[in-house]
Amino acid sequence: MLGNYLKMAWRVLVRQKVFSAINIFGLAIGMISCLLIVQYISFELSFDDMHQNGANIYRVKQQTIKEGNIIENSPKTFAAVGPAIKSELPEVLQMARISKLEGQVSIASSKSSLVFNEKRLYLVDASFLKMFSFPLIEGTTAALDAPNTVVISQAMATKYFNGQQPIGKTLQVQQQISGTNITATVTGICKNVSVNSHLQFDMLLSAPNNAGDWVYPDFYTYLQLTPGTNQQIFEAKLNGFIHKIAGNSANNASFTLGKTDLSKVNLALQPLRDIHLYSGFGQDISTPGNGKMVWYLGLVAALILIIAYVNYINLSTAKVVERAREVGVRKVLGSQKSQLITQFLFESALVSFFSVILSIVAVILVMPLFSNLCGEQMQFTLYKDPVLLPGFLLIVFAGIILSAIYPALVLANYKPVHVLKGKFASSASGLMLRKSLTVFQFAATIIVMIGTLVVYRQVNFMKRSTNGMDMKQTLVVLAPQVVRANDDDARSYALNDSAFRTEVMRSPRVQSATASSAIPGQDIDYVMSYINSSGGAKGNGVRLPTLEIGSTFVKQFKVKMLAGSSFKFDPMARRQPMILNEAAVTSLGFKSPQDAIGKIINTKNGRGRVFENEIVGVMKNFHQTSLKDAFTPIVFREIDPSSITHYEIKINTADMHAAILQVEQAYKRTFANAAFDYFFLDEYFNQQYKTEQHFGQVFGLFSGFAVLVACLGLFGLTIITINQRIKEIGVRKVLGASVADILTLITKDLVMLVALASTIGLPVAYWVCNGWLQSYHFRIEINAWLLALPVLTVLVIALATISFQSVRAALANPVKSLRTE
Structure with a gap:
């Protein structure tokens, strides 16, 4: 008996080649998306689970x-x-x-x-x-x-x-x-x-x-x-x-x-x-993930899989009309309702079986590419997971039941005499369901596309925004880490430091050079407590990151001074000069940059000794770390050679290789026992957005999958709709309807469905995307065009999908259409 069900299911698949292919590939794409995203989520959730006492x-x-x-x-x-x-x-x-x-x-x-x-x-x-x-x-x-x-x-x-x-x-x-x-x-x-x-x-x-x-x-x-x-x-x-x-x-x-x-x-x-997914700290021990992004991708996976099964249900219900007489004959010959339902379940199971096999093979093949896209070293391990594998199989089983049960119940409940007379074809219930499912499909696609566009725009905004300083053409060279244990070592290093910068500046390919105790893109580890002794936050110690910089730092990076001036070396000065940025001015309780100039700030070292510092300048805020964070309040002090961690060298990129070679040669001649390491500052700074960039790429990939699945379903549904209305189209052509009239007839319903889907999808997309953007201190605005563009894109793609079949039907000979039985 089961063999007969399987044989009939196979015959239906072979007889309906186009729809079988659409269903199998549509479901396979949905499953591929789901498996890849679930594998990624599984990898992110697996962090630190190797420790026996981890709980x-x-x-x-x-x-x-x-x-x-x-x-x-x-x-x-x-x-x-x-x-x-x-x-x-x-x-x-x-x-x-x-x-x-x-x-x-x-x-x-x-x-x-x-x-x-x-x-x-x-x-x-x-x-x-x-x-x-x-x-x-x-x-x-x-x-x-x-x-x-x-x-x-x-x-x-x-x-x-x-x-x-x-x-x-x-x-x-x-x-x-x-x-x-x-x-x-x-x-x-x-x-x-x-x-x-x-x-x-x-x-x-x-x-x-x-x-x-x-x-x-x-x-x-x-x-x-x-x-x-x-x-x-x-x-x-x-x-x-x-x-x-x-x-x-x-x-x-x-x-x-x-x-x-x-x-x-x-x-x-x-x-x-x-720790990995839910930290969000500066100065963390490693680059954290983003739990919110991970679960957003999980939502995308669920939406794509639902869209795929919606396609299948849509096509199955649309094909009900064509199979109504078949079911009527079966019932006349004695088939029971349970037998008809079982037959539809077998057909659904066979489609799902081929989709699962195709999706697993595809995931195994593309996993290395997907890993590179995510920026993670992942392997396909879901088959080992005692929770996720049964969960996936349960979802597939549920999809089989849900996608088969409705058409089976509808046909099984109709009386054979009505079905054989063709009364079923005029029922509005199936049409309403298909329209509802299509609206859901378009709404989900619009949500995913808006999400993709928002992520892409936010990442580009962060990468392209000027961080308040000129980092272009800046070669960063790591300073020697050799410990200067005594005064002689310190003096020797100071001489080498001066010799290195002097030799580097002799090169015509070098425009300027400076040094610092940290570079943009790094958290400043050196944090000191400062006391405003002249009003404002008087008496209250404020812990502020402290960055030591060379005298040419401000000029080289083109940082704007709002008040005062940069450092002027004075070995006889009783007070150490300091520069604040705008955020530090606010933290220390000053009313304005001008108000801070000349004020005295006290600091205390680890041995309790108090030092006086005079504010000589106020610098415009720049982003020390990414645009995810607010401006870091920073105190700038003149660098001592013992504090140098990096040299920042602005080079002429017309002959970049030769410039780097000359800097390396000068470094090795000056610091003979040190390793030479370098990188470009703008590339280093943008590495902070690596997580968002990979997330945007992954989001974009699955957004494309969602559109592809929706188009496959729409293509199949259009074929069915045109076949059902073939005589109507023929009559309209005989009565003088043009190709444009026929095209309008077929596409006007689609435009209405997209409009309704937009009404549902736009508020949901805005709510989700706005919630995601709140985790960024500097962020884009979700404006009208950002919402309208995905809707127009979906509409254009949908119209293009159905246009070929619609034009073909409109150009067909009406005589052949009217002869169709």
Whole structure:
């Protein structure tokens, strides 16, 4: 019996080749979209799930509260926070702190000239390897228990010790800014860190075993809590604990040196598996994802799959008229309702089966291309997922039932005598359903297209907007990280720094050169507390990022000065000159840029010494980080050679290769034992928009899929509609109707349906897109043309889709049309 159902279903598919192809390919495209997006969502949700204790690991967030509002929300804490919590709160099983470094690494006690600038170095507590489940190839979880030890990745083992045994060898790690100068013994090799980990490192250096201080919040602190610990209750304990410390701080010298009033500090927990998608911090340990974007793509996947099944249902109900007599004959010959429903289910199942096979093969083939489009290293792993695979099969099964049940029930409930007389063809119920489904299909397509356009426009707006400074043709060279441990080293480096810049400027291909302690596109790690001693926020310390810049920085980057002037070197000056940007002027309580000029700002270093600074200029705001964030309030100070991290060199790009070569030669002659690394500043700055750019590309791809699926369905529906109205068209032509009249007759309903779909889709699209844009401080406006363009595009594509068949029907010989039975 089942074989007969399958045989009949196969015959129907073969007999209706065009509609079978439209249904199979339409459903396959919907399934491909769904599988790809679900694979992407699965990858994003899989971050940090490799850790055995991951469900009980949290990162400590530090918040600064002012007048009941959170004014600073940071993933970094004071070095002393972790040990203090571990010693006081019994719920904490383990604690690990991480300090992220970028430094120069070389093989110690070796004549080898191998020197590299490494960006993925972590200074960690010994408990790090015990808390997190990073697999070791050699060594044990106690590899970092001893001081001056290092665990390296497989890639670093090959890079530094190719073909040799790394264990027992020594590496020297230096970074001038932090004063890091460690000669560490290799005690372990770990596997290269998986791409779906928010902790990305190549080397783990053992941190000094000390309690830390309360001066600068520079550490990422992770806690492993006992299973079953209530997060909210524990957070309340944390804040009670920190405020208790604040109350005792007056009697403890280590607290009086701090830069933050601990009474205004709150601590909160962030679950390990939420860090990648739901952070949104500046100065995060790695580039985070965007949970909102991920779920928007999930919505797109659902819409495309629904559009595909709507197509199938639409075509199935439209074909009901053609199959009405077939069903009538079957019922006359004794077929039961259940048998007719089963037959339609088998037909739907066969179409879905071919669609599933086609979609799986296509996804496996295109997964590498899709991974590149997303900017992620993904593989097709859904078949291993115990939740997503059954979920996909359940969706397919539901689609089979829903897409078959309506036409089957409609035909099965009609009386054979009515069906055989053709009365079914005049029913309005099927027409109303098809129109409703078509409206939904167009509305969903319009929503997806508007979303794509908004994402594209926002990304372009951020990339093309001037960030307030001229970054074009700027070559950035990483300064040597060699530690200047004493005055002689500092003087020697200052001479080399001057010699390098002088030699670089001799090149006709170099226009200007300057130096800084950070570059645009980077979070400024150096944050100090400033006190306005002359009014405004008098007496209140304000923590502000501090950027040290060369004297030609303002001129080279063409930053506009709103008041005062740039630095003028005066070795006899009692007060250190400083420049503020507009945001810093507001933060310090000044009424205007002019009001700030000449005012005195006090700072206190980690030893409690107070310094006076005089404001000599106010700079117009520029974007230190991306346009997602508000303008960063920045204090600018004249750079000391010991603080240089980057050289910014404006070159003539007419002969870029020769210019870079000359800069490299000057660098190597001046800094013989340093690695030469460079990049272009504008490209580096735009990397901040990589997530949005990939999201826009993916959104655009699936927007195209949505339009394609809708067009396939519309094409099939047009064929059916014309076939059903073929005699009417013939009669109208005999009575004198022109081709334009026939075309208008067929297309006017489509225009009405698109108009109705726009009425539904536009408000939904505006609401969704406006919600997404709210996460960007600087954003585009959703104007009328941004909404109208997708609607017009859908209308034009829809008209083009049906025009071929419509014109063909209008040009057909009416005699043949009227002879059609």
